[in-house]
Amino acid sequence: xxxxxxxxQGILRLLDATKYDELHLETERFKLTLRRNRESGxxxxxxxxxxxxxxxxxxxxxxxxxxxxxxxxxxxxxDARKSGxxxxxxxxxxxxxxxxxxxxxxxxxxxxxxxxxxxxxxIETMKLMNAVHAQARGEVVEICFENAQFAEKGAVLMxxxxxxx
Amino acid sequence: xILRRILIANRGEIAVRVIRxxxxxxxxxxxxxxxxxxxxxxxxxxxxxxxIGPANSxxxxxxxxxxxxxxxxxxxxxxxxxxxxxxxxxxxAAACDRAGICFIGPKVEQLDAVGDKLKARxxxxxxxxxxxPGGEICSLDExxxxxxxxxxxxxxxxxxGGGGRGMQQVHDAGKLAAAMEMAAxxxxxxxxxxxxxxxxxxxxxxxxxxxxxxxxxxxxxxxxRDCSIQRRYQKLVEEAPAPNISEILRxxxxxxxxxxxxxxxxxxxxxxxxxxxxxxxxxxxLEMNARIQVEHPVTEAICGLDLVEExxxxxxxxxxxxxxxxxxxxxxxxxxxxxxxxxxxxxRPSPGTVTRAVxxxxxxxxxxxxxxxxxxxxxxxxxxxxxxxxxxxxxxEAVCKMRRALSNFEITGVATNLSMHAALIRNDEFAxxxxxxxxxxxxxxxxxxxxx
Numbered sequence: 001x002x003x004x005x006x007x008x009q010g011i012l013r014l015l016d017a018t019k020y021d022e023l024h025l026e027t028e029r030f031k032l033t034l035r036r037n038r039e040s041g042x043x044x045x046x047x048x049x050x051x052x053x054x055x056x057x058x059x060x061x062x063x064x065x066x067x068x069x070x071x072x073x074x075x076x077x078x079d080a081r082k083s084g085x086x087x088x089x090x091x092x093x094x095x096x097x098x099x100x101x102x103x104x105x106x107x108x109x110x111x112x113x114x115x116x117x118x119x120x121x122x123i124e125t126m127k128l129m130n131a132v133h134a135q136a137r138g139e140v141v142e143i144c145f146e147n148a149q150f151a152e153k154g155a156v157l158m159x160x161x162x163x164x165x
Numbered sequence: 166x167i168l169r170r171i172l173i174a175n176r177g178e179i180a181v182r183v184i185r186x187x188x189x190x191x192x193x194x195x196x197x198x199x200x201x202x203x204x205x206x207x208x209x210x211x212x213x214x215x216x217i218g219p220a221n222s223x224x225x226x227x228x229x230x231x232x233x234x235x236x237x238x239x240x241x242x243x244x245x246x247x248x249x250x251x252x253x254x255x256x257x258a259a260a261c262d263r264a265g266i267c268f269i270g271p272k273v274e275q276l277d278a279v280g281d282k283l284k285a286r287x288x289x290x291x292x293x294x295x296x297x298p299g300g301e302i303c304s305l306d307e308x309x310x311x312x313x314x315x316x317x318x319x320x321x322x323x324x325x326g327g328g329g330r331g332m333q334q335v336h337d338a339g340k341l342a343a344a345m346e347m348a349a350x351x352x353x354x355x356x357x358x359x360x361x362x363x364x365x366x367x368x369x370x371x372x373x374x375x376x377x378x379x380x381x382x383x384x385x386x387x388x389x390r391d392c393s394i395q396r397r398y399q400k401l402v403e404e405a406p407a408p409n410i411s412e413i414l415r416x417x418x419x420x421x422x423x424x425x426x427x428x429x430x431x432x433x434x435x436x437x438x439x440x441x442x443x444x445x446x447x448x449x450x451l452e453m454n455a456r457i458q459v460e461h462p463v464t465e466a467i468c469g470l471d472l473v474e475e476x477x478x479x480x481x482x483x484x485x486x487x488x489x490x491x492x493x494x495x496x497x498x499x500x501x502x503x504x505x506x507x508x509x510x511x512x513r514p515s516p517g518t519v520t521r522a523v524x525x526x527x528x529x530x531x532x533x534x535x536x537x538x539x540x541x542x543x544x545x546x547x548x549x550x551x552x553x554x555x556x557x558x559x560x561x562e563a564v565c566k567m568r569r570a571l572s573n574f575e576i577t578g579v580a581t582n583l584s585m586h587a588a589l590i591r592n593d594e595f596a597x598x599x600x601x602x603x604x605x606x607x608x609x610x611x612x613x614x615x616x617x
Contacts, residue, residue: 002188002210005531012526034526037573044573045526048537053208056215056239093516093544095221101354126505126514126548150220 003030003047012043026050085159086136090151094125096132098147106147112140114160121157138162166481168243168267172197172236173211174257175247176226178535178551179457180207183245186473195239197232199225201543206535215239220545226250229257236266243267243480245473249547252456253280269480271433271455272381278429279453282324283362289450292428294421297440297449299364305342311363312341318366321348325358327452329398334366369443369601372400372451373407374436375422376464378475380485381432386419387468388494390436390460393602394589396512401582401605402589403460404499405467408560409599410441418448425453434461434476443601459502459552462533466498466556497560499567501590503534504548507580516544520578525570529556532574542579550576553586560598564590 012034015023021036033046090096098106098121108120114134121132134140142159145151170193173180180196184207187194196211201220208214215235218225225231227250236244244261246252246269255276261268270276279285286296298315301324302308312319312335321344323331331352333344345361353359372395376387391407392400407415422437436458438451461472470492478486507513519540524532534551536542542550555570557563571587592608594600 004185004189008526009528040569040573042569042573043526044523044575046521046523046538048539049206049209051209053203053205053214054212055203055208056213092514095545101350125544126516126546128514130513 002049002051003032008032008034008045008047016043082159085141085161086138087156088120088132088134088136088158088160090123090132090153090155090157092123092125092130093153094123094130094151096145096147096149096151096157097122097124097129098143098145108134108140108143108158110140110143114138114140123151132157134160136160136162137164166242166267168192168477168481170195170212170239170241171243171245171269171477172215172232172239172241173207173245173247174217174226174232174235175245175250175252176202176205176207176535176546177549178533179247179459180205181210181535182533183247183473184210186471186477189471190474190477192477195235195241197226197235199545201541201545204541206537206540213239220543222250222545229254229260232257233260233264233266236261237264241266243269243477245269245476246456248456248458253454255280267480269433269476271431271435275429275431275433276455279435279455282322282327282452283360285452286362286450288428289425292421292425294425294450297364297367297451299362301360301362302345305345308341308345308363309338312338315363315365319363320366321345321361321363323348323352323356323358324360324362325352325356327398328355330355331361332398367440367442367444367449369603371407371441371443371599371601372438373410373418373441373448374438375418376461376472377422377426377431377435377437378472378479378485379426379431379433379435380479380483381430383485384423384426384431385485385487385489385492386423387464387470387472387492389415389418390463391599392460393600394595394605395602396605396609400460401502401504402499402586402595403463403502404497404560404563405463406494406497407599408497409597414441414446414448421448421450425450432479434472434479459549460500462531462552462554463498463500466529466531466554467494467496468492469495496556496558497563498554498556499560499563500552500554501567501571501586502552502582503550503574503576503586504582505542505550505579506548506582508582508585510580512582513580514544514548515580516542517579518542519550519576521575522577523573523575524551525553525573529566530554530570531556536576550579550581564596 023034025032029051031048118134119131138160141161172195194211196214197217217231251257258268318336321333333348335344349359371393389407390405392403394402436454439448441448505515531554555566
C-alpha cells in the first residue's frame with residue numbers, strides 16, 4: 001500500500017488532538033514529517049516517496065528515436081592563440097539552437113561579425129526560447145555545439161575574437 | 166469493459182495525480198517515462214515504469230509509436246494521456262483504436278471537431294453558441310475587409326492551436342501585413358499549420374470556462390472556473406466557481422457548454438472556454454479543450470467528484486452515474502500554480518534539484534505535485550512544480566486560507582513564483598474578485614516585482 005493524501009489527513013486529525021508538535025514516520029516506502037507551527041497552529045508536511053522505481057528493462061518494440069545527448073564541450077584551452085578569445089556561455093541549461101526555426105539559416109557562422117547585442121543562438125529551457133547574445137564585438141571563430149544539442153549551464157557555446165571586425 | 170491496467174503517457178504532477186486515482190480504484194499503473202524522468206515521483210509510485218525514449222519530448226512523450234509499444238510491452242489495456250503532449254492528438258487516439266487499446270479521452274472525430282479552431286467555431290455556431298466576431302483569413306485583402314467589418318483592433322490567431330502561439334494583436338490596417346506574416350510563421354513552427362483567423366479584440370475580457378462530462382449521449386456540466394489571471398496566455402491562478410457574475414449569465418454559460426457538447430455527442434471530460442466581454446456583459450465561445458485540465462482540482466473541490474475517476478468510467482463505456490441535479494456545488498476553491506520560474510528576473514526558468522519541499526496540510530488544503538526533497542526539475546519540460554488548491558465555505562474564506570497556506574509553502578533549490586502568488590493574493594483588486602485578463606500585467610507593472 002502507498003501512503004495516500006487521505007492517510008495524511010487522517011494522521012493529522014489524530015495528531016491535532018494531542019499535545020505533540022512533530023511527527024516523523026519512516027518506512028521503506030515513504031518518509032513523512034508533520035510539524036505544527038507553535039504560533040499559528042498551522043501544520044506543514046514534508047513527504048518523500050522512497051520506493052525505488054521498477055523500470056521494465058528494454059523490451060522489443062519500444063524505440064527511442066534520435067538521441068541528442070551532448071558531449072560536454074571542451075572548455076578551458078591552453079592554446080595561447082585562444083587566450084584573447086571571448087567565450088559565449090549558456091546562461092541556462094537547455095537545448096541549443098543555431099537557427100530561429102528549423103530549416104532557417106543559422107544566426108551566425110564561423111567568420112560572422114557580431115556586436116554585443118547580436119543574437120547568436122537560442123537556448124530552449126522549460127519550453128521557453130531564450131536568446132543568446134554575443135556580448136562582445138568581434139568575429140565568431142569557433143562554434144562548439146551542434147544545432148539541437150543539449151548544453152549544460154555555463155557550457156561554452158562559441159568563441160569570439162574581439163575586435164572591430 | 167473494465168480497465169485493469171492503465172499506461173500513463175505523461176509526466177510531472179498529472180502523472181502522479183492519475184496514478185493516485187488508479188491506486189484508489191485498484192487499477193494497475195504503467196508509467197511511460199523519458200530517460201529524464203525514470204527516477205521521478207511518478208516512477209516511484211507506478212507499478213511499472215517503461216522508458217519510451219530520450220529526454221527530448223519529441224522523441225519520447227510525443228512519440229506515438231513508442232507510447233503504443235510501451236502499452237503493449239506493459240500489457241496495459243488503456244492509455245491516459247494527461248494534459249499537454251499527445252492528450253488531444255487524433256493520431257494517438259486512432260493508433261489506440263487500431264491497436265485495440267482504450268484511449269481515455271474523446272473519440273477521434275470529436276478530437277478532430279474541436280482541435281481545429283475554425284471547425285470548433287462552426288460546430289459552436291450550429292449548437293447556437295456565437296464565437297467572437299471574426300473568421301478565417303486567406304489573404305491580406307480578405308483580412309482587411311473582415312477587420313473593417315468587425316471593427317479594429319483585431320486579434321490574429323492560429324487555426325491549428327492555442328497557447329498564445331501565432332497570436333498577434335493589430336490596431337490598424339497599416340500593421341496588418343507584417344503581423345499576419347509573423348503569426349503565420351509562428352503558427353507553422355508551432356503547429357505545422359500556417360492557417361489563420363481573426364477575431365475582434367475584446368479590451369476587457371474574462372476567461373471563464375465550463376467543465377463538462379459526457380458519456381457519448383448524456384452530458385452534464387460541473388460548473389464554471391475563472392482563469393483570467395494569465396501571463397502570456399499561461400494561467401497562473403484559477404478559481405471555481407467564477408466570481409462576480411450574475412446567476413443568469415452563469416446558467417446561460419452552463420447551458421451553452423452542455424448544448425455544444427451534446428451537439429458533438431461528446432464522450433469524456435472537456436472544457437468549453439468562453440470570453441466574457443466585461444463591457445458588453447455578454448460571452449463568446451473561444452474553444453473547447455478535449456482533455457483533463459491543469460486546473461481541474463478547483464472543480465473537484467466544489468463538486469466533490471474525482472474527475473480522473475469519471476474519465477475512466479466513461480472510457481470504460483459506462484453511462485454517467487450522475488444526473489445534473491445530483492451535482493451539488495459547495496463553497497469556493499482557488500488554485501495557484503507554483504512554477505520553477507524566477508519571477509523577479511522576468512520569470513526566467515529555473516531548472517535544478519529541489520533540496521527541500523515543505524507543504525501546508527490541513528482541512529480544505531490540497532497540494533498536487535511531483536516534487537519532493539531530492540527531485541530534479543529537468544530543463545526539457547514545462548516549469549510546473551505543483552498546484553496549491555484551497556477550498557473554503559465562500560470566496561473570502563478561500564482567499565484567507567490561500568494566504569495562510571502560501572505562507573506555509575516552501576521549496577528550496579530552485580527559484581519559484583511563490584512570493585508572486587503571496588503578493589497577488591493580498592492584492593485589493595484580486596480580493597474583490599472578477600479581474601480581467603489584463604490584470605496580471607498591470608499587477609506586475611505596478612512594482613510588484615519588488616515585493617519578493
